[in-house]
Every structure is written in C-alpha cells, then in structure tokens.
Amino acid sequence: MSPSVTASGKPGKAVNTGFTHPLMRRILSRWQLYLFLALPLTYILLFAYYPMSGLQIAFKKFSPRLGIWGSPWVGFGNFTKFFSSYMFSRVLGNTLTISLYSLVAGFPTPILLALMLNSMLNQRYKRFIQTITYIPHFISVVVMVGILLQMLNPRIGVAAIGFRKLFGREMTDLFAQPNAFANLYVWSGIWQGIGWGSIIYIAALSSIDPELHEAAQIDGASRVGRIWHIDLPGLMPTAIILLILNTGSIMNVGFEKVFLMMNDLNVRSSEVISTYVYKVGLAANRVDYSFATAIGVFNSVVNFLLIVSVNAISRRVSETSLW
Amino acid sequence: MGDEPVKISIGLVKNDSVEDYETNTYTKRIEEMANVDLEFVLFPSVETQTKFSAMLAAREPFPEIIDRDLSGSLYQFIDAGVLLPLDDYYENLTYYMRPFLDDPENASVMPYLYSPNGHIYSIPFINKVIGNEWSSRAWINQEWLDKLGLPIPATTEEYLSTLRAFRDNDMNGNGDTTDEYPLIGSTNGWNNLPYNFLMGSFIFPNVNTDYMLFDEDGKLDIAINKPEWKAGLQYMNQLVSEGLLSPLTFTQDQTALRVLLKDESHPIGSMVAASMSIYQESDNKKAMVPMAPLSGPEGVAYTTPYIVLPNAARWYVTSYAQNPELCFRIGDMMWEPQLSVESRFGKQGEDWDLAEESTTEKSLYWNMGIPPYIVRHIDLWTVSLQNHHWGDLGPAWRPYERSDPSLVWNGDEYDYLYTTALAVAGVYQKTPEKYPLPIILSEEENDIAADIKVTVNGLRDEWRAGLVTGTYSFDDWDIYVQELENAGLAEWMEISQTAYDRMQTLID
Numbered sequence: 001m002s003p004s005v006t007a008s009g010k011p012g013k014a015v016n017t018g019f020t021h022p023l024m025r026r027i028l029s030r031w032q033l034y035l036f037l038a039l040p041l042t043y044i045l046l047f048a049y050y051p052m053s054g055l056q057i058a059f060k061k062f063s064p065r066l067g068i069w070g071s072p073w074v075g076f077g078n079f080t081k082f083f084s085s086y087m088f089s090r091v092l093g094n095t096l097t098i099s100l101y102s103l104v105a106g107f108p109t110p111i112l113l114a115l116m117l118n119s120m121l122n123q124r125y126k127r128f129i130q131t132i133t134y135i136p137h138f139i140s141v142v143v144m145v146g147i148l149l150q151m152l153n154p155r156i157g158v159a160a161i162g163f164r165k166l167f168g169r170e171m172t173d174l175f176a177q178p179n180a181f182a183n184l185y186v187w188s189g190i191w192q193g194i195g196w197g198s199i200i201y202i203a204a205l206s207s208i209d210p211e212l213h214e215a216a217q218i219d220g221a222s223r224v225g226r227i228w229h230i231d232l233p234g235l236m237p238t239a240i241i242l243l244i245l246n247t248g249s250i251m252n253v254g255f256e257k258v259f260l261m262m263n264d265l266n267v268r269s270s271e272v273i274s275t276y277v278y279k280v281g282l283a284a285n286r287v288d289y290s291f292a293t294a295i296g297v298f299n300s301v302v303n304f305l306l307i308v309s310v311n312a313i314s315r316r317v318s319e320t321s322l323w
Numbered sequence: 324m325g326d327e328p329v330k331i332s333i334g335l336v337k338n339d340s341v342e343d344y345e346t347n348t349y350t351k352r353i354e355e356m357a358n359v360d361l362e363f364v365l366f367p368s369v370e371t372q373t374k375f376s377a378m379l380a381a382r383e384p385f386p387e388i389i390d391r392d393l394s395g396s397l398y399q400f401i402d403a404g405v406l407l408p409l410d411d412y413y414e415n416l417t418y419y420m421r422p423f424l425d426d427p428e429n430a431s432v433m434p435y436l437y438s439p440n441g442h443i444y445s446i447p448f449i450n451k452v453i454g455n456e457w458s459s460r461a462w463i464n465q466e467w468l469d470k471l472g473l474p475i476p477a478t479t480e481e482y483l484s485t486l487r488a489f490r491d492n493d494m495n496g497n498g499d500t501t502d503e504y505p506l507i508g509s510t511n512g513w514n515n516l517p518y519n520f521l522m523g524s525f526i527f528p529n530v531n532t533d534y535m536l537f538d539e540d541g542k543l544d545i546a547i548n549k550p551e552w553k554a555g556l557q558y559m560n561q562l563v564s565e566g567l568l569s570p571l572t573f574t575q576d577q578t579a580l581r582v583l584l585k586d587e588s589h590p591i592g593s594m595v596a597a598s599m600s601i602y603q604e605s606d607n608k609k610a611m612v613p614m615a616p617l618s619g620p621e622g623v624a625y626t627t628p629y630i631v632l633p634n635a636a637r638w639y640v641t642s643y644a645q646n647p648e649l650c651f652r653i654g655d656m657m658w659e660p661q662l663s664v665e666s667r668f669g670k671q672g673e674d675w676d677l678a679e680e681s682t683t684e685k686s687l688y689w690n691m692g693i694p695p696y697i698v699r700h701i702d703l704w705t706v707s708l709q710n711h712h713w714g715d716l717g718p719a720w721r722p723y724e725r726s727d728p729s730l731v732w733n734g735d736e737y738d739y740l741y742t743t744a745l746a747v748a749g750v751y752q753k754t755p756e757k758y759p760l761p762i763i764l765s766e767e768e769n770d771i772a773a774d775i776k777v778t779v780n781g782l783r784d785e786w787r788a789g790l791v792t793g794t795y796s797f798d799d800w801d802i803y804v805q806e807l808e809n810a811g812l813a814e815w816m817e818i819s820q821t822a823y824d825r826m827q828t829l830i831d
Contacts, residue, residue, distance in 0.1 A: 064376035064399060086778050086810045153575060156582050175574040176792060263510060263574055264788035267781070280777050287372070287396075288773075 058294040078294035095272040099250045101186050110197030118205045133195025145260040178269040208234040240320040248307035251299040334364040334386035338714025348670050349712045379403045387644035398766045407640045408442035412651040419658035434826040435632040439765040445636035446654035446718040453728045458597040459626050460746040461520050462611040467494045478618045479524050486567040489592035497588045505592040507569040512577035513597035520595045523626050524619030525555035531630045532759045543820045547783045548804045559791040570792050600739040613746035626750040638718045654718045663719040669703045669711035687744045688728040696729035764822045772818045775811035
C-alpha cells in the first residue's frame with residue numbers, strides 16, 4: 001500500500017526485473033516478517049507436503065526393495081481391488097453406520113452438558129461434576145474396553161449382577177449381539193468423551209456478555225428461556241465449526257476400539273474399513289502397503305469432499321464457516 | 324589350532340532374559356568349538372520387519388548370519404540378493420544334520436526346507452515338544468463324575484448325557500442348581516475354544532492348513548463346507564441351546580474364565596484347554612482329568628496336531644559373509660546333540676544334568692515310553708535374567724528323547740506338565756492316515772490367495788460362532804456355502820493344489 005506503488009500506476013508498463021518489482025520491493029522492505037514466516041513454511045513443506053509424495057504408492061505395486069519412487073505403476077488397481085472385494089459393502093456400511101451414529105448422538109450431548117453446567121449456581125458442585133465427567137477422557141482405549149468387557153460380563157460383571165438383582169434373570173451378553181455393537185461403541189464413546197468435549201462449549205459460554213443475562217432477567221425471562229435465547233445462539237458459531245470438523249472424519253472410525261471390541265459373534269456389524277485394511281493389508285502373511293494406502297487415500301478423499309460441501313452449506317445457511 | 328579366531332557377525336533379536344550375548348556361556352562354547360569370535364548385531368524386537376524392509380530398500384549391509392525366522396519376508400530378501408543359497412553346502416558340508424536328513428522318516432518334512440524357488444536358504448530349528456504338537460486337549464471334572472457314578476464319556480452321546488447330568492444336579496453342592504457350567508472356555512488363551520476338540524468327532528479339523536484335507540482321490544479339499552462340519556456345528560449348537568456349553572465361551576477372555584476356575588465353588592464340569600496351568604495356583608485343578616477325543620455318530624474321533632516344521636527356520640547366511648562355508652558349518656554344529664540341549668536348558672552341571680542310565684525316576688512322558696534324559700535344576704525360562712543360553716535362538720535339533728518330554732518328573736501328580744503328559748497320551752496320533760501339511764505358496768500365488776484366505780477364514784469363523792450360538796440359522800447353511808464360493812474358495816483350492824503338487828516333486 002505504499003504510495004510509491006500506487007503512484008507508479010499502470011501495471012505492465014513498469015520494468016519488472018529483480019529488485020525493482022513492486023512485490024519484491026514490498027517484501028524486501030519488511031524482510032524480517034518474511035524471515036519469521038519462512039521457518040514455519042519450511043516446516044510445513046518438509047513435514048506435511050513432502051511426505052504426501054509417498055501417497056503415490058496407492059497407485060503402485062509397492063516393493064520395499066524398489067522403494068517408493070521405483071515401484072511399478074498399477075493405476076487404479078488397488079482401488080478397484082477394494083471396491084470389488086467381497087466385504088466392501090459390509091465394511092463401508094458398518095463404517096458409515098457407526099460414524100454417523102457417533103456424530104448424531106455424540107455431537108449434541110456435550111452441548112447439553114455444557115448448558116446444564118453453565119446454569120448451575122453452586123460453583124463448587126459445578127467444578128466437581130466437570131472434573132468427574134472429563135476424567136474418563138484420560139483412560140486409554142485398551143483399559144476402557146477392558147472395563148466395558150468386565151462390567152458387561154453376564155456372570156461377573158457389575159452391570160449383570162445389578163440386572164440380576166433388579167429383574168431376577170440373567171442379562172444377555174451384549175458383546176455377543178451384532179445389533180448391540182453400534183450402541184456399545186457410541187455410548188461408551190460418549191461416556192468417555194462428553195466431559196472433555198464440553199470444555200470448549202463451557203469456554204464459549206463464559207465469553208457471553210453477562211449483561212445480556214441481566215437484561216433478560218429484568219425482562220422476566222425464565223432460566224430455560226435464557227438458555228434458549230442467549231446461551232444457545234452464543235454457542236452456535238463454535239458448535240457449527242466443530243460439526244464441520246467432525247464431518248471431516250466420518251470415514252475414520254477409530255481402529256483400536258473397534259478391534260478390541262470385535263469378536264466372531266459381532267463381526268457382522270463391527271468390521272469397519274480400518275480393521276479390514278489391517279486384516280487384509282497388514283496382518284495377512286503378505287504385507288500390502290499399497291492396498292492399505294489406497295484405502296487411506298479413498299477415505300481422505302471422501303472426508304475432504306464432505307468437509308468442503310458441509311462447509312459450503314454452512315456458509316450459505318448460517319454465515320459461519322471454516323474458510 | 325593356535326590360529327587367530329575368525330570374526331563372524333550374527334544378527335538376532337535379543338531375548339529379554341539374556342544378560343549379554345558376548346559373554347554368554349553358550350556363546351563361549353560355540354567360540355571354543357569352532358575357533359571363532361562371534362559379534363552380535365541386535366535387531367529391534369518390535370517392528371523388526373519394517374526395519375528389515377528399510378535396510379533392504381537402503382541397501383544397508385546385513386550381518387554375515389541372520390539368526391531369525393525370515394519366512395514371512397523371504398521373497399524380499401531373495402529378490403535383493405542378500406541371502407546365499409545353501410544347496411551345495413547341504414550336499415557336501417552337513418555333518419550333524421546328516422542323520423536327520425538321511426532318515427526316511429523325515430521325508431515328508433523335507434519340502435519345508437526349500438523355498439518355493441527350489442533352493443534352501445536356512446538351517447532349521449527343530450524342537451519336538453510333544454505337548455505343543457498335541458495341544459488340542461479337554462478335561463472333565465472327576466469329582467462330579469464320581470458323585471454321579473458316571474465313567475469318563477467316550478462318545479458324543481455319552482458326553483451329552485453327562486453334561487445334562489452336570490446341569491441338572493447341584494454338582495458343587497452349594498445349594499444352587501443354576502451356577503454350574505457343564506462346559507466352558509474362552510476366546511483367547513491356549514486352545515481354550517472348544518471348536519476343534521468337538522469337531523474332531525465329526526471331521527478331521529486340520530488347523531495346520533486352514534482345515535484342508537484329502538478327498539478320496541487324494542486331492543486337496545476343505546472341511547468347512549462339508550455336511551460333517553455342519554453336523555459338528557449342530558452338535559455344538561445343541562450343547563449351547565440346552566444350556567450345556569456356555570455362550571460366554573465365545574465372548575469372554577481368559578481372565579474372566581480364570582475368575583470362574585478359581586472360584587471356591589469351582590462350578591466347572593468340563594473344559595477345553597491345552598494345559599491345567601490355566602488354573603495357576605488354584606487347587607481346583609486337582610478335580611480335572613483328561614478326556615480323550617469323543618467318538619462321533621460315524622465313529623470318528625480325530626484330534627488336530629499342531630505341526631512343527633523345519634521351516635521354523637533360523638540361520639540364514641548372507642552375501643556379506645566373508646567365509647560362508649564357515650558360517651554354514653557353525654549352524655550345522657549347533658545341531659550337535661549336546662549343544663542343542665544347552666541352547667534350551669543352559670549350562671550342564673549348573674542348570675541341568677544328564678539322568679543316570681540306572682535311574683529309577685520317571686520322565687514326564689514315561690507313559691508314552693520316553694526315557695528320562697534331563698534332570699533340570701533351574702528352569703532358566705522362569706528367571707528374569709540369565710547368561711547361560713541365547714533364549715533358544717539359533718539352530719538346534721531336539722527330538723522327544725532330548726527335549727522337554729524327557730525331563731525327569733518331579734513326582735507331583737498335579738504338576739501341570741505331568742497332567743499335560745497324561746492328556747497327550749489320549750490325543751496322540753488320532754489323525755487320518757494321510758493329511759496335508761502346511762502348503763508353501765509362491766509369491767505370485769500368495770498375492771492372489773492371501774485376500775481370499777482372509778475373507779474365507781473370516782466367513783468361516785463368523786458363521787461358526789453364529790451357528791453354534793444360535794444367532795444364525797442352519798436353514799441358511801446353503802447361503803454360507805454360497806458365500807464361501809463367492810469369496811473365491813474354489814480358486815484358493817486350485818492355487819493350493821498347484822503349490823502342493825510342486826512341493827511333492829521336491830520329495831525324492
């Protein structure tokens with residue numbers, strides 16, 4: 001914006017060589033800033049973009065001996081192999097069911113918890129609840145699934161013993177029911193993540209101007225009314241951004257948890273893309289990096305398209321968007 | 324000889340209990356006997372395969388000897404020209420391996436020395452542990468049988484009625500007739516799933532080849548879509564639906580099972596498990612006695628072996644070897660009987676001694692006619708740090724007579740090694756006369772077969788669990804058979820037959 005640039009006027013007529021180029025001059029006059037920028041830029045190029053060149057093995061028959069660049073091309077062979085594989089419809093269906101269910105059930109619950117905590121008057125009690133709800137976040141997945149298996153064991157589990165006392169009959173073995181798998185997966189996930197997920201909403205709520213609440217109280221608004229008309233609209237931008245981000249990981253159902261919860265009885269509804277890739281590509285007696293990479297690329301492309309379209313919808317409808 | 328010892332480098336994955344390979348007494352023995360100076364290159368114990376792939380890709384040099392089973396990535400190594408074919412050395416240099424190679428009894432395992440390209444690249448490790456080979460074993464509660472005045476069941480029908488009696492009576496005498504488990508197992512642990520043991524009463528469950536067997540014409544066939552397989556599953560389903568085989572078996576892990584096993588009331592009627600070590604210290608194990616395979620409706624009572632093949636290979640000589648002949652001969656020397664015992668049991672005189680010729684003591688497997696050979700003073704496998712062997716790495720040859728079965732029995736009749744020996748006697752060699760051994764596929768064959776195999780085996784396990792527990796219906800059996808076909812079963816069988824025929828041509 002320096003006056004000299006605007007003054008030189010007509011572009012195209014200027015002699016754009018070397019240091020006299022207006023852009024170059026602008027950069028040079030603030031070279032310290034660009035030097036600062038160069039470091040993170042190099043970092044990202046080196047550690048985020050350069051490794052992406054390895055994605056080419058999705059289109060190759062990768063052999064460790066020939067290396068990433070030397071392996072022969074196979075076009076879309078690895079992709080068609082996945083799409084035409086016998087289990088494709090099952091694993092895709094299970095992946096979408098589990099992740100959409102997780103999104104639908106797991107997205108509003110932390111908001112509800114945050115709203116409830118926020119409208120609590122006793123601060124000590126509020127903090128107590130908050131701590132208790134977010135502690136499960138720190139339990140590792142392996143331990144969490146172990147707890148789940150123990151608690152729901154129909155013979156020795158706490159839940160089963162309670163069930164027997166209450167109803168006088170044996171509880172069914174939920175891990176043996178294919179229909180119960182998605183419920184187990186999603187609700188144990190919510191149990192583990194609700195407190196942690198609500199933190200960001202609590203932060204957003206605390207930034208809402210208290211004057212709004214005072215004014216509403218003077219006007220005689222009820223507590224529910226204030227939540228509905230003040231808190232919820234205040235949360236909306238945060239919630240939408242998180243929703244957009246979450247849709248970007250729809251194809252990624254966490255591997256570890258599904259794998260740990262899976263058994264022969266529920267495999268019909270528990271086999272997801274990531275566990276299938278593991279079984280076919282990595283655990284089989286022939287390690288097929290190309291196939292595993294191709295499925296990874298496929299997942300990322302779907303996720304990318306989803307995030308772009310949801311973002312576009314959101315920009316139109318609510319004027320909140322990632323970019 | 325007075326010559327300077329020759330330096331030889333060996334790459335291996337460290338066994339955690341070994342203090343230092345350089346100063347190990349077993350190392351010293353080899354160094355003295357062969358006049359060499361062994362240098363060790365330790366590979367990481369996790370992601371070893373990835374490390375190898377990276378080394379191959381970067382053309383990094385390997386040690387002169389790789390002492391590790393490479394069969395999973397053999398093609399990569401051969402491709403890269405890192406491994407030397409040892410065919411000539413086998414022809415001319417074998418001394419300690421000679422008796423084994425020349426024994427016609429071992430003819431059937433000879434093809435497993437070869438890689439699919441027809442060359443031999445490694446020196447095998449053969450450790451005949453009879454208890455591991457015949458580990459599909461079942462146990463029944465003798466105290467309960469005594470209470471009911473019943474014998475140990477010998478047929479599937481007798482077993483059914485025995486289990487019903489276990490279910491209907493308050494067998495453990497705690498006043499509750501509902502807390503008994505006539506038959507139970509767990510998803511993990513050592514052969515705690517009852518499928519294979521029970522299936523043996525209907526069709527031969529050959530776990531070594533994904534349940535492949537020979538049809539009447541001697542061609543490869545698979546058991547999992549046969550009527551006998553269905554009958555076996557129906558029998559198991561009957562056990563589940565009558566409340567005899569607990570459905571917990573298919574979802575609980577060994578830890579949950581142990582809670583029941585160790586419970587004071589000991590509510591277990593029978594179980595399938597490789598060893599009574601699953602009871603750990605609990606005295607409840609004293610009630611359990613081995614049960615031999617049950618005779619089915621057609622009169623068959625098979626059990627699956629867990630075949631130990633010489634392709635559990637060690638000792639690959641690499642192209643980086645300065646003196647490949649010497650490398651080979653050291654491996655051959657490790658087959659020497661005395662060294663082979665030391666490589667597993669440690670230092671003679673400290674950790675173990677030879678049993679006296681005149682000993683009146685019995686071996687663990689005296690009932691199977693294996694004479695006592697080794698008196699063990701210290702079980703080095705239970706100590707956390709030792710420097711007397713390599714953790715059983717390296718080639719070795721231990722037939723039954725010089726391996727664990729020949730250990731002198733400590734006299735405790737509830738010792739789990741001893742009860743295992745009793746159980747082995749019941750299942751030993753209960754197989755069809757001829758059955759296929761594992762099939763080694765070439766790289767191209769494996770490319771096609773690997774995916775089919777994963778899918779078919781997945782379907783097999785899913786349907787087996789579903790049909791037995793009743794979540795799937797036997798009316799849908801034809802759908803199951805069709806699903807197997809759609810997944811490529813026929814193609815897999817064809818590929819296996821080709822590979823099998825090729826292996827047969829290697830038997831001279």
